[in-house]
Every structure is written in C-alpha cells, then in structure tokens.
Amino acid sequence: MTAPALRIESLSLGIRGEDGLTPILDQVSLDVGRGEVQGLAGESGSGKTITGLTVIGLEPAKSEVTGHIWMDGDDLLKITGSALNAVRGSRVGMVFQDPGTSLHPQLKVGAQLTDHVRYHLKVGKGEALDRAAAALDRVGVGGGRDTLSRYPHEFSGGQRQRIAIAIALACDPAVLIADEPTTALDVTVQAGVLALIRSLVDSLGLAVLFITHDLGVMSAVADRVAIMRHGRIVENGDRRQVFTAPAHAYTRELLASLPGAAGGLRSREDLARIDPFGAGEGSGEGQGERSAP
Numbered sequence: 001m002t003a004p005a006l007r008i009e010s011l012s013l014g015i016r017g018e019d020g021l022t023p024i025l026d027q028v029s030l031d032v033g034r035g036e037v038q039g040l041a042g043e044s045g046s047g048k049t050i051t052g053l054t055v056i057g058l059e060p061a062k063s064e065v066t067g068h069i070w071m072d073g074d075d076l077l078k079i080t081g082s083a084l085n086a087v088r089g090s091r092v093g094m095v096f097q098d099p100g101t102s103l104h105p106q107l108k109v110g111a112q113l114t115d116h117v118r119y120h121l122k123v124g125k126g127e128a129l130d131r132a133a134a135a136l137d138r139v140g141v142g143g144g145r146d147t148l149s150r151y152p153h154e155f156s157g158g159q160r161q162r163i164a165i166a167i168a169l170a171c172d173p174a175v176l177i178a179d180e181p182t183t184a185l186d187v188t189v190q191a192g193v194l195a196l197i198r199s200l201v202d203s204l205g206l207a208v209l210f211i212t213h214d215l216g217v218m219s220a221v222a223d224r225v226a227i228m229r230h231g232r233i234v235e236n237g238d239r240r241q242v243f244t245a246p247a248h249a250y251t252r253e254l255l256a257s258l259p260g261a262a263g264g265l266r267s268r269e270d271l272a273r274i275d276p277f278g279a280g281e282g283s284g285e286g287q288g289e290r291s292a293p
C-alpha cells in the first residue's frame with residue numbers, strides 16, 4: 001500500500017492560558033490518501049478547524065502541540081521558515097467557509113492568482129498568467145483575461161468559492177484542506193461546488209481533508225468519515241459503514257439529529273448527476289438538476 005498523502009499521527013494540542021493548559025485536541029490520528037476525500041465531522045467546537053490549521057502551521061498562538069503530521073517523509077510539525085511557507089501554498093492548499101478569508105477584496109482575481117503562483121513557484125509573469133487562466137478553467141470559471149481583470153465582488157458566492165479553490169490548487173498541491181467550503185452557499189450552488197471538488201479528486205488524484213458539521217454534505221462528498229468529539233476521533237470508517245452502521249453511540253446521536261434523518265441525506269449518486277463545472281451557477285439560471293432535498 002502506498003503511503004497516504006497526509007498522515008496525522010497522535011496529534012494533541014493544548015492552549016496555554018492564565019488558568020493553565022486547555023486541552024483542545026487529544027491523540028488525533030487521520031490518514032488522507034491520494035484520490036480520496038477524508039471527511040471530518042463533529043459538533044461546533046470539537047476541534048475540526050484547529051486540526052486543519054495545525055497542518056499548515058497556523059494553530060492558535062500559545063498552542064502546545066505534540067504528535068506528527070507526515071507528508072512525503074517530512075514531519076510538518078518540525079519544519080520552519082521557507083519550508084513551512086511551501087507547505088502553506090504549494091504542498092497543501094486550504095479553502096475556508098468564507099471565500100472572503102482567501103480572497104483579497106481590493107485585488108483583481110488575476111493578480112491574486114499570479115502573485116500566489118509567482119511567490120511559490122518562482123516563475124515569470126507569462127507562465128504565471130498561463131497557470132492562472134488554466135486554474136480558473138479547471139474550476140469552471142472561464143472567461144480568460146476578462147475574468148482575470150475583475151475583482152472578487154464582481155462574482156457570485158459560488159464563483160468566488162471556485163476562485164478560492166483555483167488559488168488553493170494553482171501550485172498543484174498534493175493535499176487540499178477544505179473547511180466548511182460550501183456552508184455559506186445555497187443548496188444548488190453547494191452541490192455544484194461539491195461536485196467540482198469530487199471531480200478534482202478523481203481527475204488529479206488530490207487528497208482532500210473535508211471538514212464540515214453537515215453530515216448531509218459529508219455523505220455526498222466523502223469516501224471516509226471521521227467523527228470528532230471534544231478533540232478526539234470517536235469513529236473513522238468507510239462512508240457507507242459510518243452512515244448505515246455507526247459503531248459509536250455519539251455518531252448515532254448525530255445521525256438521529258439530522259433534519260429528515262436518512263431521507264435528508266444527499267448521496268454521491270445525486271452529485272454524479274450534476275455537471276461538475278456547472279455553468280450559470282449563482283447567476284440566477286440555476287442548474288435545475290437536483291430536486292430540493
């Protein structure tokens with residue numbers, strides 16, 4: 001078996017405060033394989049975002065961290081300086097719930113993409129522009145030079161999230177961490193972005209750590225699902241097993257609390273019916289492929 005693209009091993013994290021050390025993560029272990037979406041679900045405050053941020057070295061100040069985060073033989077917890085910068089852009093891409101976190105409102109989309117590419121890959125302007133256009137094409141935001149010369153606010157929410165994904169993937173990282181990437185989007189647009197992520201995993205062999213509190217979204221996109229509670233992984237398994245035969249009582253509770261229970265779940269099969277590069281999304285045309293959940 002080949003090594004996973006990302007291996008989180010026994011990761012524990014506490015935050016030092018006036019009252020001592022507050023434990024946040026407790027012995028978290030997760031593998032994210034190439035061409036695989038590893039989901040990470042759990043209630044608010046369980047530690048999902050901190051897990052993702054720690055991978056790219058952006059854990060909260062005053063954190064005390066133990067364990068290992070392996071990528072291609074490097075322990076990311078041990079590297080610093082320019083090697084850590086490379087992790088944060090060219091080896092691991094990250095997208096957040098709010099594309100406003102990843103996109104600068106006052107910079108044209110083209111400048112944001114080319115600056116990112118030039119900084120990380122040290123290529124010239126021409127090659128950076130080519131890569132920028134290709135990255136936008138890949139996420140279904142075409143339009144070439146016209147798109148590159150527009151500002152983020154000139155795009156719909158779904159398109160902005162696609163642009164954030166384009167930036168995250170512009171330097172061909174092996175791993176993408178997606179933290180609630182579709183939570184702020186309406187259901188149809190959300191389905192298009194999930195289908196896009198799925199198609200990138202399948203076509204590029206990308207390894208994705210997909211964080212969400214929404215088990216419906218999780219069932220649509222993940223191959224494996226880990227359930228986190230109070231900073232611990234209580235269950236991790238194949239998507240179907242976790243959803244149909246959850247091993248842990250807490251997972252059963254989470255599933256039972258879903259609106260509409262099993263009937264409300266969106267499935268991989270639903271996703272497959274949607275054009276991954278859904279044109280017209282957010283422009284009012286809708287995609288019309290999916291009936292309401």
Ligand SMILES: Nc1ncnc2c1ncn2[C@@H]1O[C@H](COP(=O)(O)OP(=O)(O)OP(=O)(O)O)[C@@H](O)[C@H]1O
Nearest residue numbers: 015024043044045046047048049050051060061213
């Ligand atoms: N910068 C910080 N300083 C101190 N504590 C923090 C900081 N960021 C998060 N925490 C604490 O760490 C715990 C885990 O937070 P985290 O953001 O990882 O939760 P989450 O599972 O992503 O929740 P949500 O679903 O609401 O996004 C919470 O108890 C939170 O209060």
Ligand SMILES: [Mg+2]
Nearest residue numbers: 048049050179
């Ligand atoms: Mg979070």
